[in-house]
Amino acid sequence: MKPHRFAFVGTGGRAISFIEPLVTRYREHNTLVAFCDLSPARMAYYNAKLTGAWSPPAVPAYPADRFDDLLRDTKPDTVFVCSKDSTHHHYIIRALRAGCDVITEKPLTIDAEKCRAILDAQRITGGRVRVAFNYRWGPFRTKVKELIADGTIGRVHSVNLEYLLDTHHGADYFRRWHAHADESGTLLVHKSTHHFDLVNWWLDAIPAQVFAYGDLVFYGRKNAEARGDGHLAAYPRYTGEPRAKDDPFRIDLDESEAFRGLYRAGEADSGYLRDRNVFRDDIDIYDQMSLNVRYRTGEVLNYSLIAYSPREGMRVTFNGDRGRIEYSEFIGTHMNRAVSPGDFAVEAKPGAEAEGESIRVFPHFQPGYDVPLPPATGAHGGADDILTHSFFSPDAPNTDPWGRFAGHEQGAASILVGIAARDSIRGQWPVTLTDLVLFAPGKTRLSELT
Numbered sequence: 001m002k003p004h005r006f007a008f009v010g011t012g013g014r015a016i017s018f019i020e021p022l023v024t025r026y027r028e029h030n031t032l033v034a035f036c037d038l039s040p041a042r043m044a045y046y047n048a049k050l051t052g053a054w055s056p057p058a059v060p061a062y063p064a065d066r067f068d069d070l071l072r073d074t075k076p077d078t079v080f081v082c083s084k085d086s087t088h089h090h091y092i093i094r095a096l097r098a099g100c101d102v103i104t105e106k107p108l109t110i111d112a113e114k115c116r117a118i119l120d121a122q123r124i125t126g127g128r129v130r131v132a133f134n135y136r137w138g139p140f141r142t143k144v145k146e147l148i149a150d151g152t153i154g155r156v157h158s159v160n161l162e163y164l165l166d167t168h169h170g171a172d173y174f175r176r177w178h179a180h181a182d183e184s185g186t187l188l189v190h191k192s193t194h195h196f197d198l199v200n201w202w203l204d205a206i207p208a209q210v211f212a213y214g215d216l217v218f219y220g221r222k223n224a225e226a227r228g229d230g231h232l233a234a235y236p237r238y239t240g241e242p243r244a245k246d247d248p249f250r251i252d253l254d255e256s257e258a259f260r261g262l263y264r265a266g267e268a269d270s271g272y273l274r275d276r277n278v279f280r281d282d283i284d285i286y287d288q289m290s291l292n293v294r295y296r297t298g299e300v301l302n303y304s305l306i307a308y309s310p311r312e313g314m315r316v317t318f319n320g321d322r323g324r325i326e327y328s329e330f331i332g333t334h335m336n337r338a339v340s341p342g343d344f345a346v347e348a349k350p351g352a353e354a355e356g357e358s359i360r361v362f363p364h365f366q367p368g369y370d371v372p373l374p375p376a377t378g379a380h381g382g383a384d385d386i387l388t389h390s391f392f393s394p395d396a397p398n399t400d401p402w403g404r405f406a407g408h409e410q411g412a413a414s415i416l417v418g419i420a421a422r423d424s425i426r427g428q429w430p431v432t433l434t435d436l437v438l439f440a441p442g443k444t445r446l447s448e449l450t
């Protein structure tokens with residue numbers, strides 16, 4: 001069998017999770033053919049890994065404005081998009097037009113116009129688009145899916161999902177491009193796309209309408225000054241700043257080989273500073289978001305995301321007409337440190353101690369019970385390994401009993417909740433998703449969507 005040819009767009013911190021397994025564990029059946037990024041230094045970092053510890057040879061490195069040359073010269077079968085969120089559509093559409101399939105990191109894209117353009121390009125070209133929703137592949141989240149699909153609590157009518165990002169991992173979004181709505185779509189798209197996708201998938205439902213509130217109450221200069229923390233806003237970035245020595249929000253880009261090679265070395269050629277002060281002026285995303293979603297099939301989701309919590313994790317409760325499921329995962333905190341999947345580690349931070357996962361079922365008129373949990377180790381609760389296998393292994397089945405493969409339509413069903421929430425916050429009215437993008441007309445179940 002001819003090896004499958006992959007090109008990678010976006011050689012930042014996340015890409016290592018896929019590039020390393022591709023060129024090591026899965027090299028027999030796959031070939032890496034090229035990189036594309038804004039930063040030659042970041043691509044050189046990955047090429048040095050290839051010629052060093054991984055698997056030579058180095059591959060051609062194309063600057064962002066030469067992506068079409070990459071497609072023509074290296075003829076990838078699949079383009080793997082791992083770049084900044086606001087650039088995904090650009091690469092997805094051009095890769096599809098060149099006859100490639102696409103795997104894209106979440107979110108599919110960040111606004112309605114770009115979403116329509118992706119759906120149009122897919123319809124015209126017929127190429128396959130997969131969204132790397134790794135949350136679905138976490139074994140304990142799959143267990144929740146199994147319980148709901150088996151009717152353990154009857155038909156589910158409502159869900160409460162509270163997600164907490166802490167002042168370690170959560171703060172990291174406020175240091176870099178994620179803090180700008182036009183680059184990340186806000187956390188309602190960048191981060192919540194995982195959570196909206198989980199609920200869509202758990203319920204096998206398609207979201208219809210959203211009403212939301214969102215505020216910036218913790219990060220940003222004004223908030224720091226208002227609570228007497230103005231001294232934490234006194235410098236533009238953390239690395240090399242003596243005044244930041246005792247700052248709990250500090251990160252040091254000189255601390256690791258990966259940070260130095262990817263981010264310090266790439267500052268000059270891309271202008272990207274990865275350690276900007278979380279209490280600076282130009283942050284225009286929310287750190288506290290609450291919303292309600294109504295699904296086409298009538299269910300309701302109550303959702304909240306806080307990005308300044310002392311703890312990291314989520315609680316989800318499902319109310320069914322035969323009982324209730326309470327699911328929680330407090331599996332500690334970690335920040336993307338651009339390390340190999342094998343070196344992933346939960347970080348020791350006060351207040352973020354891991355308490356583990358639990359699933360409790362409370363049937364009507366019967367005692368509640370704990371559901372035994374499947375084992376899960378590794379990055380993102382074991383999800384990354386299983387997802388990577390599904391991308392790169394020739395033995396990976398094409399169908400999945402739990403419907404974990406997500407295509408462009410399922411990717412759209414998730415981001416549109418966050419995009420609608422942004423509009424709702426601005427306008428203070430409920431927003432209907434199909435007013436933004438006319439997707440999946442006549443369909444009622446997520447599993448009917450690609």
Ligand SMILES: NC(=O)c1ccc[n+]([C@@H]2O[C@H](COP(=O)([O-])OP(=O)(O)OC[C@H]3O[C@@H](n4cnc5c(N)ncnc54)[C@H](O)[C@@H]3O)[C@@H](O)[C@H]2O)c1
Pocket residue numbers: 009010011012013014015036037038039042064082083084085087105106107132134190270272336380
């Ligand atoms: N599923 C997950 O668990 C998970 C975790 C982290 C990141 N991600 C996703 O992975 C992607 C990358 O995130 P990251 O943490 O690696 O960020 P990063 O900032 O470390 O890397 C982003 C890369 O995109 C490049 N880039 C920016 N603009 C570009 C352009 N116009 N063309 C080509 N490249 C461009 C940057 O130079 C950088 O190398 C994002 O879409 C993010 O949402 C997913």
